[in-house]
Structures are given as C-alpha cells and as structure tokens.
Amino acid sequence: MRALEADVVVVGAGLAGLSAARRIKQAGREVVVLEARDRVGGRTLNEPIGDGKIVEIGGQWVGPTQHRALSAIEDLGLETFPTYGEGRNLFERRGRIRSYRGTIPKLNPLALAETGVVIARINRMARGVDPEAPWASPEAGRLDSQTFASWIGRHVRTAAARDLMKLAIWAVWAAEPEDISLLHVLFYVRSAGSFEDLIDTEGGAQDARVVGGAQLISLGLADALGDSVELSSPARRIEHRPDSVAVASDAVTVTARRAIVAMPPVLAGRLVYDPALPSIRDGLTQRMAQGAVVKCMAIYPEPFWRAEGLSGQVTSSDGPVSVIYDNSPPDGSPGVLLAFLEGRAARRASGLAAPERRELVIGCLRRFFGDRAGAPDAYVEKAWPNDEWSRGCYGGFMPPGAWIENGPALRKPIGPIHWAGAETAVVWNGYMDGAISAGERAADDALSALAG
C-alpha cells in the first residue's frame, strides 16, 4: 500500500470534491483526492458518440441563478448554449397526448388555475423554511411529519393538477411523492429559489448546457490538480483523531490534518470510521436515500422532430419515461433525444436487462415522435441506481422525520472530518451548483481549521 501525506485529504472526485481540492490548493496547502472510479466527475459523465461529439449521461444543465456553476464554467474557459426549446412541447396524461408551449401543459381551466395556486402556495411555504437549518423553521415538526403525497392528497383537488405535481416530483427529485417529506420539498424549493426555478427550462434549472458536456468542468478542475487525484482508489476506512486523519483506500493511504468527505450521506455512511461516528450523523446516513434515474439517449441522423415544429420536450404522467428533451449538440447534429426514467419507473427499470430497458424507452419515444424515433442509429444509457459509486441520482432526499432529527448532522464537522457533496448544499441543493458551493464551503472550513 502506498502512503501519502497532505494537509487535506478529499474523498470523492465529483464536482464537490474537486471544487474543495481546487480551493485548498489555491490556498497553498497540499491536497490529495481519493476517487473510487477510474475517472473524475461523479454524477457527471460524458459519453463519446463519434465525430468528437458526446452526450451526457449524467448531470448536464445550468440555470441563470446558478452562479457558482456558471463561474466555474467561465473560469475554465468553457461555454454554455441554450437548451433547445423551439416549437411545441408534448404532454401526455391518461393516454392522451397534447401539445403546448411554455412550462405548464394545457389542462382544463380549473386544473390549470389550481396548479397555479398550488405552486404559489408551495413557494409561500418554502419562504418560511431556513435553508441553513430546515429543522429550526417554524412548524418544522408539522411539515416533516408528512409525505408530499399526503400534502397533495389534502390540498390538491383536481386529478390533473395532482398528476402535474407527481410529475414535478419525478422530474426534480427522481422519487415518488410518498417517498419525500413535505419539509424536504419545501427546503429544496427554497434552496433553488422557487418551484419555477426548479421546473423551468428557459430561465430555470434546465436553461442551458455546457458545450462539450458538463463533465468538462470536473475534467478541467482535475487537470489543474495534476497528480493530486488518485483514481481507482475507493476509500474504505477513516481513522480520525482531533487533529489528524488517515484515510485508507484500496490503493493508497493518505494521512492528513483534515478530511473532506464529498459523497452522498448514504455512501459516506458505508465507510468504516474509527472511532465510530456519533449516532446523529450515523442516523442521517441511515435515512437520507438517493433518488433514482435512468438517463437514456437515442441518437438519430438529425433532429427530425424540429422540422415538425416540435421542441422535443415531453412530459408524461403516464410514464414509464416521464421527461424527454432534445439533447442534440449545439450544431443540431446528430439529433439526440434524451429520455428520463425517474423514481419508481427508474427503480424498476434498473432491475431489467439492458435490452429490455432499451425497448421500454424506445417504445415511449415512438409514442411521441413516431416510427422514426423507433430506429435510432445508437442508444446509450446509464442506470444510476446500479452504479455502486453513486447508487442513485439526481440527489439525496429526506423521508419524513429525518430533517428534524438528523438534519443538524448534515454539514457539522466531526473532529477533523468535514462533509461536502451536493446533498450538503444550502443553495441549489442537489445540483452541480450546489456541489461546487458545498466543496468550497467545506474547503474554507478545513482551511480555517488548519490556520487556527
């Protein structure tokens, strides 16, 4: 076993870990990053599709209020381009497909009015949640005692508006309304700004894409870190004393003064800690689970739907594919349709053999875009729940009761161990932007401790 020394050891070379490491290096401190995979980028991942082009089978979008992500992109000399959105979107519900423009599909006027009221109500409730400490918000106990499904059941009357809310939970949390605490939904909305910030394409979280793929951010950060990043080195054990820490991976052991664990809580909970961690932290890792996404890309000679006046954007409350986007490269060639399986549909599809999963997804694409969609030139996908180093996407969610009891452990350092990862972010929790700010916050805390 090789042995290394550093001021700070970072566990995980996703956006959070790499952002932390960059800041530590910029402060003139020695850093080593341990990464389980043979690549960096965590839940961002480019897949080459020939001709020097890629598709992203992990996180990809940035929005106008995601300042940390946008400045990381700018710092690295990368560029963004708008998500394709010209033409009509499609919405499927109870076997019927309608076309529409904008974010909210055409529904009957009553359901449409109610959807607006419900979103306004969620935004209003979310403004009462402190994103730094959701557990200390007024009425936190009541908000954390119920699932979002229970809240919908009591406060949303029309079936169509209920279906839209379910779709929003799939699209944003990659989980089911019954999985998630109402307080978690409100925290997440508050952390992003508003419900619309989460669900909107133009002006929202799906506004723009990174030319060359979002994994370039991580690749750029890693490049600047040089040989400080140790790939194929899954961390297994963290021995910690008040002012020192030793992290043992399969390939190398790093001794340092501080550690930053930049992983989702559930995966961080699977490391061995010596001494064992306080129960409030352990309980957090028992309860905050990861959402489930299968991200699929069908590649065609051209984006044929554009000529038909379609944006390629689809939402379906029937599923199993819940959300579709035109995910073609900036120059529109080749044509790429991105299909998401989310929540229960993703959990189920993750258990299928790859050919069956493909058939399921292509069948959905054909339903919306006709026979041409049924014969892609290529098909690539990633079932994130099956990936042992992520075990889900987009991010972690809290079931009822967890925020108020275990929330205080989410970011609180334990001895020399700091916690990062998108799940620990206060702003844009669960997003690339949140991962970056979480890494930087943990790095600042570690640097303060080193200086102190």
Next chain:
Amino acid sequence: MRALEADVVVVGAGLAGLSAARRIKQAGREVVVLEARDRVGGRTLNEPIGDGKIVEIGGQWVGPTQHRALSAIEDLGLETFPTYGEGRNLFERRGRIRSYRGTIPKLNPLALAETGVVIARINRMARGVDPEAPWASPEAGRLDSQTFASWIGRHVRTAAARDLMKLAIWAVWAAEPEDISLLHVLFYVRSAGSFEDLIDTEGGAQDARVVGGAQLISLGLADALGDSVELSSPARRIEHRPDSVAVASDAVTVTARRAIVAMPPVLAGRLVYDPALPSIRDGLTQRMAQGAVVKCMAIYPEPFWRAEGLSGQVTSSDGPVSVIYDNSPPDGSPGVLLAFLEGRAARRASGLAAPERRELVIGCLRRFFGDRAGAPDAYVEKAWPNDEWSRGCYGGFMPPGAWIENGPALRKPIGPIHWAGAETAVVWNGYMDGAISAGERAADDALSALAG
C-alpha cells in the same frame, strides 16, 4: 489473515445468525460464524450487577405466542418467569400522573372509547396485510404513501387517544409516528398477531422474562457451536459467484458455498459486495433505518415501590423516559427499575455525555417513585444508537414508499447470499422470536441450495 472453509458462512452472531448456524450444524454441514464483537448475542446483552445476578440492557421479553423463542429457551434448559405486574401502574400525560390497572391507562371516557375503536381499526386493517409480501397487499400503495402520524392526524380525534398512539409507537417501534409508513405499522401488527399482542405485558410481547437473562439463549447456542464462532471478526467484504462466496473480516477470511448475512439491512448495506448488489436490494439498505432506544437500569436495595402497591410499570407521553418496568430478578432482590428512552428522546439522549443522560433518566424515575428512586445503588445503561454494531434498536422500520419498492428484496437471496436478522421475519418481525425464525428460514434455504 487466517483462512477457513465451510459449507456455509454466517455473518453475525446474534440470535438470527446463531439459530441459522445451529440448524446448519444439525444438518451435518460445516459452518463458520463471523461476529464483529467480542461477544455473541447481538441486541441481547446481560450486564452483571454482583452476587451472580444480571440485568439485561438489550432485548429481554418473550410472549406466549412467540413459539420459536419459547422452544429455543426450552431446548437450552432455560426457564422463564412472569414480568412483575402486581399493583397499580402509572400513566403520565401533560404533567399529570394517574394510576391504573391493565394495559390502557385511565382517560376520559371519550378518549378511552376512541382508543378502543382506533386499535380495533388498526387490527382490522392489519388483517388485510400479507406479512410475507406487504407490498402486494390490497391498497398497499395507499397505505405506504403516508406516515403513521398523518393517519393519526386524520383518524384520531381526541388529544388523549393521539398521545396514547404516539406512546405505542415509541414503545413498539422506538421511533416517532412521523418516521414510519402506515403500511409498516400494519405489517408489524399483523406479524405479531394484533396491536394488543405488541403492547400488552401479561399475555403480550412483554409477558415473561428469561431466568438469568435473555442473552443466555445466544450464549447457549454459541456454546453448542464451539469454535465455529469467530469473535472480534467484523465482516467487511463479500465476494460472491453463483455457487461460492468468500467473506473477508478483519481477522479471518471464510470461503463457503453459501453465506447467510444476519444483520439489519442498513448494516448489511455497509459491507462491500463484489460484484455490487442489484439496486432494489441496495435501495432497501438505503431506506430501512433502525429505531432508537436507550435502555437504562437503576438498581436499589429492594423494590420499594412494591410495598407502596405500585407495579413499577409507567408509561409517559411527556417523556423523555416513555416506559418504565420493574425489572428486578425473579427473587425480587435487588430492586431494579428499567427505564426506556425511545425514538426522538433516545436519539437526543444518545448524543449526551453519560452523566447527563443518567441525570435525565434518574430525574424521571424520581418523578414517579419519589426521592428513594433518586439515589440508586447502581445505574447501568446502553445507548444502542451509539453501538456501531447495532446502530439502533429494537429493530428496523420502513419510511413511506420503501415497502412497495424495496420490500421484495428483504429476503430474496442474491446468488449464494441469504438474508436473515429479525428485520426479515414474517412472524414477530423485530423480536427475538422473529430473529430465530429468520435464521432458521435462511438456514433451510441455504441447506436446500447445498443439496440441490
């Protein structure tokens, strides 16, 4: 690293693992049990208090329908004795202490009537749940979409009956009503028989105790297994092929044809599996968390409360101590009061320093039993959430949404790996009885596979 071979390797020497190992050995197969601790018994634990006497700071009770537990006790030549229950019980609510006899405290007639109706309703709903497959029960989706707190909020009107239901959740699940899926509550009730079976002392789950302490069951089973039990050998990694398995612990590696993992799902999820496990199983280990209990025993020269006509049994919906029992040895000497912190109170108290926790508990005992209770000769306790090899008690619970998606993975073998532990039991899930039947069921499955 020592290397051993066996037909079956069992991970965990609690009641489930030891019961599995006994059955495998009885079938003439070679077995090795790997245990993380330097003792057997898992969540059962005797603590000597002098004069050859003990108190149990882990699981202790058996009830008349717990046939597996009772026959294990009989097989080992052990005896039971009735839980002390003579005299009046105390019930505290909203600052007022009342005395009563039987299981249900004196309340106003309306609340008392409603409590009866609510319990009958829970029993009726529970009869509709298939304990082998709760996810396939009629209306499973609806029942699993809400917390038990939401169900109480909608179906229980009087404040006193609500407080009693909360107390029952503390006492049985060691969690809060908002933590648990309604479907999980119903499954658990069904698995035990009825709500009364869970909460009753006489005739219920708290009916009787084991002379010498319940850990004697595990110690007896381990004794018969001789040097097949490897202590201080925490399993870390399971490499599995269709017909073979290698389990690496810190002390020894065991190669076998089948493995039985006899641990709570969340702890089983913290081992490294090669190849990685299917996502439905991994998701189960992300979502099924452990309840929280601090079990405390105050020891007095004699059970002075008996002379005052008190049974020593207390329930308090005010907390932090929620349940108290007279836990004196069969001969009534010394006098022992057992105090439980459960659910949130236990999670919070687990984060306190031991002296503060003691003060908290003794303060509660003094409230009910006067100044003499404030000066015990000795005080012993166990904060189970802090124990890294249990990380909670009494058992695991499902938050909303987990049973219907991940439930099918609870017992389903993966290649050569079988799953045991009280959390996998169909009858008396979460109890010593369930642990024994779970171990025996996993052993039978493994033996069938060996013969096949």
